[in-house]
Amino acid sequence: MANNTITAPKGFLASGVKCGIKKSGKHDLGLIVCPAGAKAAGVFTTNKIISAAVQISQKHVKSDTIYAVVVNSGNANACTGEKGIKTAVRMCAEAANYLVVDPHHVLVASTGIIGERLPMGNVTAGIEDAIGQLSDSATAGMNFTKAIMTTDTKAKTACRRIEISGKKVVIAGTTKGAGMIGPNMATTLCFITTDAAITKPLLAKALKAAIGDSLNKLTVDGHQSTNDTAIILASGMAGNKLIKNQDSSYKKFAAALMDLCQDLAKQMALDAEGATRIFKVVITGAASRADAAKGARAVADYDLVKCAVHGGDPNWGRILCAVGSSGVKLNPRKVSCKLDALSTSLRAGLTVFKNGAPTNFDRKKASRIVSQVSHTITVDLGVGKYSDFCVGCDLSKGYVTINADYHT
Amino acid sequence: MANNTITAPKGFLASGVKCGIKKSGKHDLGLIVCPAGAKAAGVFTTNKIISAAVQISQKHVKSDTIYAVVVNSGNANACTGEKGIKTAVRMCAEAANYLVVDPHHVLVASTGIIGERLPMGNVTAGIEDAIGQLSDSATAGMNFTKAIMTTDTKAKTACRRIEISGKKVVIAGTTKGAGMIGPNMATTLCFITTDAAITKPLLAKALKAAIGDSLNKLTVDGHQSTNDTAIILASGMAGNKLIKNQDSSYKKFAAALMDLCQDLAKQMALDAEGATRIFKVVITGAASRADAAKGARAVADYDLVKCAVHGGDPNWGRILCAVGSSGVKLNPRKVSCKLDALSTSLRAGLTVFKNGAPTNFDRKKASRIVSQVSHTITVDLGVGKYSDFCVGCDLSKGYVTINADYHT
Numbered sequence: 001m002a003n004n005t006i007t008a009p010k011g012f013l014a015s016g017v018k019c020g021i022k023k024s025g026k027h028d029l030g031l032i033v034c035p036a037g038a039k040a041a042g043v044f045t046t047n048k049i050i051s052a053a054v055q056i057s058q059k060h061v062k063s064d065t066i067y068a069v070v071v072n073s074g075n076a077n078a079c080t081g082e083k084g085i086k087t088a089v090r091m092c093a094e095a096a097n098y099l100v101v102d103p104h105h106v107l108v109a110s111t112g113i114i115g116e117r118l119p120m121g122n123v124t125a126g127i128e129d130a131i132g133q134l135s136d137s138a139t140a141g142m143n144f145t146k147a148i149m150t151t152d153t154k155a156k157t158a159c160r161r162i163e164i165s166g167k168k169v170v171i172a173g174t175t176k177g178a179g180m181i182g183p184n185m186a187t188t189l190c191f192i193t194t195d196a197a198i199t200k201p202l203l204a205k206a207l208k209a210a211i212g213d214s215l216n217k218l219t220v221d222g223h224q225s226t227n228d229t230a231i232i233l234a235s236g237m238a239g240n241k242l243i244k245n246q247d248s249s250y251k252k253f254a255a256a257l258m259d260l261c262q263d264l265a266k267q268m269a270l271d272a273e274g275a276t277r278i279f280k281v282v283i284t285g286a287a288s289r290a291d292a293a294k295g296a297r298a299v300a301d302y303d304l305v306k307c308a309v310h311g312g313d314p315n316w317g318r319i320l321c322a323v324g325s326s327g328v329k330l331n332p333r334k335v336s337c338k339l340d341a342l343s344t345s346l347r348a349g350l351t352v353f354k355n356g357a358p359t360n361f362d363r364k365k366a367s368r369i370v371s372q373v374s375h376t377i378t379v380d381l382g383v384g385k386y387s388d389f390c391v392g393c394d395l396s397k398g399y400v401t402i403n404a405d406y407h408t
Numbered sequence: 409m410a411n412n413t414i415t416a417p418k419g420f421l422a423s424g425v426k427c428g429i430k431k432s433g434k435h436d437l438g439l440i441v442c443p444a445g446a447k448a449a450g451v452f453t454t455n456k457i458i459s460a461a462v463q464i465s466q467k468h469v470k471s472d473t474i475y476a477v478v479v480n481s482g483n484a485n486a487c488t489g490e491k492g493i494k495t496a497v498r499m500c501a502e503a504a505n506y507l508v509v510d511p512h513h514v515l516v517a518s519t520g521i522i523g524e525r526l527p528m529g530n531v532t533a534g535i536e537d538a539i540g541q542l543s544d545s546a547t548a549g550m551n552f553t554k555a556i557m558t559t560d561t562k563a564k565t566a567c568r569r570i571e572i573s574g575k576k577v578v579i580a581g582t583t584k585g586a587g588m589i590g591p592n593m594a595t596t597l598c599f600i601t602t603d604a605a606i607t608k609p610l611l612a613k614a615l616k617a618a619i620g621d622s623l624n625k626l627t628v629d630g631h632q633s634t635n636d637t638a639i640i641l642a643s644g645m646a647g648n649k650l651i652k653n654q655d656s657s658y659k660k661f662a663a664a665l666m667d668l669c670q671d672l673a674k675q676m677a678l679d680a681e682g683a684t685r686i687f688k689v690v691i692t693g694a695a696s697r698a699d700a701a702k703g704a705r706a707v708a709d710y711d712l713v714k715c716a717v718h719g720g721d722p723n724w725g726r727i728l729c730a731v732g733s734s735g736v737k738l739n740p741r742k743v744s745c746k747l748d749a750l751s752t753s754l755r756a757g758l759t760v761f762k763n764g765a766p767t768n769f770d771r772k773k774a775s776r777i778v779s780q781v782s783h784t785i786t787v788d789l790g791v792g793k794y795s796d797f798c799v800g801c802d803l804s805k806g807y808v809t810i811n812a813d814y815h816t
Contacts, residue, residue: 049732049740079728081765114725115766224733303711303803307811317522320487324457325632332457357489358523396812397805399711404719404804 004159005141009170009195011036011235015133016143019126021074021112021119028074029126030147032191033099033134037065038233040107041204043211045228051078052088053110054229060092060104064200066233067105069191070095070130072123073148073176074112078226087118094124098131109189109229111150111176145174148189152177154271158263160256164249165241169196171256175215175264177271188215190230190264195238196253202243206254207232214261218269218391219300232257269391270373274398278374279309283323284387285380291328292381292388298326299377300392309375310394314339314366316352323379332356334382339366341375349378412567413549417578417603419444419643423541424551427534429520429527430482437534438555440477440599441507441542446641448474448515449612451619453636459486460496461518462637468500468512472608474641475513477599478503478538480531481556481584482520486634495526502532506539517597517637519558519584553582556597559810560585562679566671568664572657573649577604579664583623583672585679596623598638598672604661605644606651614662615640622669626677626799627708640665677799678781682806686782687717691731692795693788699736700789700796706734707785708800717783718802722747722774724760731787740764742790749780757786 007014013033021028042061044054060066070091077084092106099106110118133140145155159172173192192207211230236242243249269278281299286292299305302322308315316337323330333356340349346369352361369375415422421441429436450469452462468474478499485492500514507514518526541548553563567580581600600615619638644650651657677686689707694700707713710730716723724745731738741764748757754777760769777783 047729047732048736048738049728049743079725079761079764079766114729115761225729226732303807304811307808310808311812313812317487320457321455321522321633324455324634328456330456335457353487353523356487358487394812395711395808397808400715400718400803400805400808404715404721404802 003138003141004172005138005157006032006144006172006174006191006193007136007138007141008159008172009193009235010237011038011195012193013134013136014140014144015130015135016145016147017126017129017133019122019129021072021122027143027146028072029123029130030071030144031095031127031130031134032069032144032193032233034067034233034235036235037067038235039198039200039203040066040231040233041200041207043208043230045224045226047224047226049079049226051076051110051227052080052084053077053108054227055085056088056092057107057109057229060107063105065105066107067099067101068095069107069109069231069233070127071109071148071189072118073150075110075116075118076112076114076227077110077118079115080117083117087120090120091123091127094127107231111148111189111227114226148174148176150176151273152271154267156264156267156271158260160260162252162256164196164243164252167238167240169238169240169253170194171196171260173260173264175268177268188225188228190215192232192260194232195235196243197236197238197240198234198243198253202250203232203234206257209254210258210261213258214265217389218265219297265391269393272393274396274401275393276396277309277394278391280376280389280391282376282378282387282389283381284378285382285384286386287329287384289386289388292386293390295323295326295328295379295381296388296390298322299379300390303395306392306395309370310396312367312371314352314363314370319377319379320353328381329383331382336380336382338378339369339375341369341372343372346372411546411549412580413546413565414440414552414580414582414599414601415544415546415549416567416580417601417643418645419446419603420601421542421544422548422552423538423543424553424555425534425537425541427537428530429480435551435554436480436482437531437538438479438552439503439538439542440552440601440641442475442641442643444643444645445473445475446643447606447608447611448639448641449608449615451616451638453632453634455632455634457487457634459484459518459635460488460492461485461516462635463493464496464500465515465517465637468515471513473513474515475507475509476503477515477517477639477641478535479517479556479597480526481558483518483524483526484520484522484635485518485526487523488525491525495528498528499531499535502535515639519556519597519635522634556582556584558584559681560679564672564675564679566668568668570660570664572604572651572660575646575648577646577648577661578602579604579668581668581672583676585676596633596636598623600640600668602640603643603646604651605646605648606642606661610651610658611640611642614665617662618666618669621666622673625797626673627705673799677801680801681810682804683801684804685717685802686799688784688797688799690784690786690795690797691789692786693790693792694794695737695792697794697796700794701798703731703734703736703787703789704796704798706730707787708798711803714800714803717778718804720775720779722760722771722778724766727785727787728761736789737791739790744788744790746786747774747777747783749777749783751780754780
């Protein structure tokens with residue numbers, strides 16, 4: 001079977017080990033290494049309170065070359081003050097020491113409990129163990145994925161194979177749950193490897209665009225954590241002609257990266273805490289792209305819409321309430337709302353509200369659409385030509401159970 | 409027993425009847441009448457999609473004198489287009505007809521299912537019935553309260569008695585649940601009566617301030633409905649010297665009105681769908697009042713904080729995450745967080761996070777604070793001198809049950 005993990009692109013080794021940070025004894029420390037060095041780019045949380053690892057990686061990612069990423073789960077090393085910063089610096093230094101590179105060429109990420117100090121003894125032993133287990137096998141790639149999981153119920157990986165200037169280029173990625181889930185405050189971490197030869201600025205541009213329309217368009221409960229991090233490493237070993245302009249090769253690469261990130265985002269949504277369904281909210285006819293994005297997010301974040309989707313209830317009133325309440329410009333006499341799903345019989349969609357008044361729609365069909373694992377809500381604001389979207393998931397009793405019944 | 413309902417102030421009659429709008433057969437049409445005419449003021453939803461009743465009442469409330477308010481529950485008459493507007497106009501006209509006044513001197517409010525036409529036959533019969541049952545008794549006042557309830561489990565009324573220029577002045581109010589609750593989309597309606605003699609502009613000013621720091625500081629799921637309405641009627645029959653300046657009499661009146669509205673808001677929060685606890689979020693040290701309000705609302709609206717409160721979990725990490733994610737200015741090295749509750753042993757409060765790092769706080773005590781029916785979370789942003797607050801309630805499985813398992 002083909003290797004579809006982050007070790008699939010040429011030039012990458014990975015590992016994942018158990019070093020005792022997680023009380024469960026599961027995998028909790030992972031390493032990605034690009035021995036020949038990789039170009040790197042990152043997208044980080046916009047929360048104003050950021051973890052130690054994010055603070056360090058935001059600096060290190062500016063380096064021309066990155067040789068490794070060291071990641072731990074089970075502890076976010078966030079809100080831990082100066083001591084936490086020292087710990088994150090030391091994680092980079094210890095990995096760098098084994099690879100005989102400068103610590104500034106190593107990235108770090110953490111996820112898990114907030115406000116508790118990382119047990120540095122475990123981390124040190126874990127890094128040593130992870131160095132020893134580095135491999136380009138699919139098993140090694142999957143062990144890395146296991147090492148970043150917190151309350152995820154499924155491993156999340158995706159791989160895309162494209163051809164650029166006659167060479168096979170591979171992009172692979174892995175991510176952990178977006179649920180802001182227990183035990184305390186989890187995070188979104190996403191790691192992508194590729195063997196494409198591409199300049200650092202274009203790599204950063206492609207990553208920003210891909211995350212912007214995937215992870216950043218996914219909302220589980222509307223917040224960014226202190227630790228959210230997405231990193232891409234490009235080894236350049238595919239042998240393609242260096243991508244240095246926004247030409248057709250760049251576009252092909254960027255499109256594949258976008259597709260991969262959207263795949264990962266979808267996996268995250270469906271594995272979000274207690275989620276049973278996902279839905280895409282598309283806003284059209286907006287006065288600006290910003291308005292469209294704001295309206296879409298307001299609907300996807302609205303607990304009453306999320307509850308209605310959970311119940312398979314085509315409750316367009318709640319959708320309109322969320323849009324009307326979001327502060328976007330709209331024409332109450334022109335607002336329309338449509339529901340559709342991918343399944344053949346439902347693809348035509350159903351207009352449930354048109355020009356400010358409800359239509360005499362088929363309630364059974366509407367209920368069937370909303371009961372699919374995935375459906376689309378389209379709201380036209382009737383004031384402009386701009387559109388945007390957001391992906392959300394339903395709100396179930398499972399979410400409350402996970403987040404209320406666990407005690408810190 | 410003293411009458412503490414909306415018929416307590418001099419000059420008001422009320423009634424509440426069952427006219428068959430609600431399938432349950434419960435009270436669903438209410439009337440407040442001030443035969444001698446009252447000064448009126450209103451505060452309405454800021455949602456851009458507003459119900460027919462709100463559109464009409466926003467116009468009528470500008471009249472110098474209001475003689476009646478007609479309210480129905482069980483149907484929001486929202487998103488019903490031009491036909492809905494005609495229905496709201498007709499409700500005013502029919503009540504006005506019995507009272508021999510112009511329809512512009514009658515206000516109207518609706519709450520209940522969105523997007524369905526009001527059964528006008530039932531409404532017409534209901535208004536006739538309600539006119540016949542008008543009385544200044546406590547029973548009549550309570551029947552009005554029953555007529556505005558949707559999924560409320562308790563009637564919500566409050567009354568304040570003060571003395572102004574040697575005269576007894578009474579203010580009484582009633583409200584319905586803020587839960588944005590089933591069956592479809594409910595609304596906040598609030599009706600206040602007073603016999604104070606006060607000018608229309610000052611009445612409006614006092615109402616706006618009182619609602620601004622009570623109902624508008626209450627968040628159950630972060631949205632305003634299409635129908636939210638708060639109305640105050642002042643008969644002037646207490647015989648106090650007309651309040652026409654912002655003097656001590658005005659301040660006394662405004663303070664009592666604020667206190668009454670906060671009492672009603674608290675009753676609403678504790679009766680919100682599935683709510684078992686309420687909490688007040690206070691932001692201090694903000695760069696502006698707007699930032700303080702934004703930060704407080706972000707914490708009170710954050711599902712993970714709401715879940716933590718439900719579980720009695722002092723999860724300060726989620727609180728900081730919400731503040732950091734809200735976009736307000738803060739100093740990560742100066743942020744602090746304190747928890748306290750009213751009960752004697754807990755009033756001193758507990759600082760759980762100080763100057764950007766967690767304190768070594770007593771977890772058992774923190775858990776006891778968060779497990780009270782009501783507690784306060786104070787976050788200091790460390791950048792300025794402004795403060796504001798917001799009141800929220802916990803998120804329970806009951807919320808999901810009410811909002812997901814009901815089918816429209």
